[in-house]
């Protein structure tokens with residue numbers, strides 16, 4: 001068995017792992033990253049990037065269709081647009097390929113060794129990777145666990161055949177005529193809406209009594225409305241029961257009802273959450289302290305074992321790529337001897353539905369639950385010039401602040417393109433902004449960002465444009 | 467009855483000032499000579515231009531990028547309908563201002579306002595009737611008008627030889643549009659017509675387009691516009707614009723000396739800048755001083771005459787709607803006895819072309835000229851996942867920070883959606899934040915704004931994804 005020694009061993013090449021490795025390399029630490037599937041992890045291969053590419057293409061097709069029907073106000077018309085879905089998927093694969101190759105290139109550039117294979121932990125200092133050309137045993141001073149997450153299965157609907165996870169939904173051969181999405185969380189709705197725009201008849205089944213239940217109904221209402229406009233049927237308070245006998249439909253049951261409903265389904269996308277990948281690679285040998293299903297970490301991403309660190313989805317919520325990356329960057333710097341801790345006030349959550357939703361910091365009900373007295377400012381895009389010129393006035397920006405000293409506690413938005421407003425929201429929270437700070441920052445005209453300033457003015461009791 | 471405040475002009479400076487003053491409990495009237503409120507910006511500036519830019523961008527996307535996504539269309543333009551979208555956008559904006567006036571109990575006078583001296587304004591209606599109003603305070607917000615070319619007589623007929631106003635309402639797409647002046651307005655409106663099929667030639671006196679913008683940005687931007695088919699004649703002094711049989715001719719000679727050249731155009735857009743507009747205001751008689759460039763002279767927004775203030779395009783500073791608005795707010799606060807203040811060092815500016823250009827703070831050239839030691843960090847959108855997924859990889863983010871303190875001094879962005887991304891930089895700079903503050907703020911993935919974070923990382927250490 002080949003024996004290799006290094007300073008830092010990263011297990012998993014997703015955003016958590018590869019960013020740890022790049023930063024470690026930049027800081028001059030000898031580093032190895034082991035990845036059993038493809039560099040880039042969930043995010044680059046079967047998550048954030050391919051989903052956004054598909055969403056973008058679906059949006060383009062949807063626009064073209066609207067123009068064909070003469071519904072475009074912009075004076076454009078098109079003759080019967082057609083979709084070459086194979087080309088769409090090929091284009092998406094091209095992007096994924098370029099980005100994952102890019103990660104490989106970056107690792108090389110920063111002298112990180114990438115090993116393709118599955119890492120099996122031996123103890124808190126070493127692992128073995130079984131490879132065709134012989135096994136490798138790697139010793140390291142520091143191990144960083146970045147094994148990520150995998151889709152959760154519904155026991156009654158095991159993956160296989162027509163029952164697919166987000167991974168398969170991003171690589172279908174054809175647009176399914178009928179699609180049932182189980183779970184109205186962000187992944188289910190992002191993909192469900194995309195397929196609705198590509199021409200599928202989509203039904204969404206959700207056990208809770210509304211879509212996107214982590215957020216308040218005010219914030220999600222514009223998405224609910226758009227779903228309706230797209231002809232997507234949403235069945236809330238409904239649970240998926242099983243596939244029909246002929247495997248061509250899904251049987252569901254609405255709460256409070258004894259009757260079962262059968263919905264035609266060429267594909268059933270199960271998107272009911274993701275679980276940390278903590279099994280099958282010897283993690284139990286380390287006997288780390290766990291926090292529920294996740295690996296427990298402190299504010300430096302240290303686990304209960306010295307010099308074993310964990311980053312990303314395997315460490316808990318929010319399971320987001322940018323949290324994984326921020327953790328990875330920090331862990332590398334700590335290993336390099338820098339004084340760092342993870343004290344983010346704000347990790348934005350973005351939902352790339354139509355319209356997009358952004359939430360940073362506390363929601364109004366969360367702030368109230370903490371016993372805080374709050375003021376809320378809400379500015380609708382229908383009073384925003386940029387939104388009017390883009391003919392998409394759905395949604396608003398909402399600012400939540402303490403009533404006594406105006407410290408901003410949370411910022412939410414729903415509307416076209418609000419994903420790109422999220423960074424300014426996060427920065428405002430990180431800087432400890434009060435309402436007056438936002439109200440007093442000049443925002444360029446005409447932009448959607450003006451709605452942020454107006455919402456702060458509104459919370460102060462004097463919005464200008466409403 | 468005497469008003470606390472009479473505002474002359476209802477552009478973004480004037481109408482915002484009026485609303486703010488009313489909110490602060492003052493009795494306010496506005497004088498406007500145009501049929502609708504909203505000034506240059508809402509009627510013939512920002513809003514209609516952005517409506518056409520958005521609509522024409524949809525056309526360009528359908529023509530050039532849909533195919534890559536697997537969406538096959540042949541778009542057709544219906545120009546009258548596109549113009550109707552623009553007109554509807556303008557109407558909803560100007561009606562919005564009228565509504566806000568009503569809501570805030572602001573009186574309005576239709577006619578040309580004249581300052582009769584301290585505390586007195588006259589309004590001459592279209593029918594020639596003159597009304598006098600008493601005003602404890604007068605705010606001059608008369609804005610700006612098309613300037614023409616210094617030393618060249620230009621006969622604007624708004625059909626063949628047009629200003630920005632005419633260029634917003636052409637009846638058909640010109641075969642060849644010559645734009646005199648490569649500033650923001652010329653490049654925006656040039657882009658509209660280029661996307662709709664016109665051949666566009668820009669003739670500019672300086673050696674660069676977007677004079678005053680960061681040099682890197684201007685250079686890259688010119689390259690991108692050239693790729694879109696723009697032709698540039700830089701360092702060219704226009705000596706004549708004249709109508710001809712088939713349209714018009716533009717004659718220019720190299721600024722450095724050399725022989726003159728004449729080109730034929732179907733339409734000529736003269737966009738060489740705007741001049742402060744004080745015609746008929748009676749300022750000389752009222753004793754209100756102007757500066758050497760015809761702008762109303764102010765000190766802390768006050769003119770030399772007690773109780774008379776001036777804001778917006780009619781005073782010194784960048785001719786931008788949001789700068790006018792902020793001055794409007796400050797003046798209202800000052801009149802109400804509060805401490806109004808405008809931070810002129812943090813005013814973002816945006817060019818709404820594709821890609822967009824946005825900047826805030828100092829350019830690299832300014833820092834050099836001022837002898838300030840700085841460091842720079844740059845990150846290209848070609849290495850950004852969301853940009854890839856949306857086919858918007860052109861451009862970059864550039865962060866400039868103080869070499870010793872790391873305080874951010876300027877941020878410049880060329881890229882899709884730059885106008886929305888610039889706001890986090892504005893918020894940061896209002897807080898005197900460092901590039902490390904910016905780089906360590908968690909940016910949502912996948913967003914274009916991650917490039918801002920990466921450029922900041924590059925400024926104080928190293929970017930991750932490059």
Ligand SMILES: Cc1cc2nc3c(=O)[nH]c(=O)nc-3n(C[C@H](O)[C@H](O)[C@H](O)COP(=O)(O)OP(=O)(O)OC[C@H]3O[C@@H](n4cnc5c(N)ncnc54)[C@H](O)[C@@H]3O)c2cc1C
Pocket residue numbers: 011012013014015016017034035036037038039040041042043044046047048049051117118119120146147148149166167187277281311312313314319320321322323324352910911912
């Ligand atoms: C459809 C979808 C859309 C999403 N959209 C977004 C979004 O828009 N924004 C966002 O922030 N997040 C999004 N996410 C979530 C995001 O993908 C994850 O939060 C992120 O990938 C977590 O990064 P990670 O490094 O912790 O784990 P992962 O990306 O899951 O990477 C873990 C890697 O470790 C490897 N691995 C595991 N065990 C071993 C082993 N023993 N040996 C070797 N290799 C191993 C795996 O093969 C995998 O490549 C989305 C997810 C999905 C499924």
Ligand SMILES: Cc1cc2nc3c(=O)[nH]c(=O)nc-3n(C[C@H](O)[C@H](O)[C@H](O)COP(=O)(O)OP(=O)(O)OC[C@H]3O[C@@H](n4cnc5c(N)ncnc54)[C@H](O)[C@@H]3O)c2cc1C
Pocket residue numbers: 444445446474475476477478479480481497498499500504505506507508510511512513515577578579580607608609610630631651743745746747777778779780785786787788789790818
């Ligand atoms: C094509 C174009 C595009 C633009 N795009 C943008 C952009 O995207 N973003 C941006 O920030 N800026 C943009 N601008 C600039 C912006 O329009 C101006 O900076 C802004 O309108 C200035 O506001 P103001 O209130 O000072 O003056 P104005 O908007 O010019 O308003 C002045 C008003 O005063 C009235 N008036 C003048 N004299 C009298 C009188 N004696 N009595 C009564 N009424 C009078 C006028 O009729 C007018 O309505 C653009 C300009 C143009 C031309």
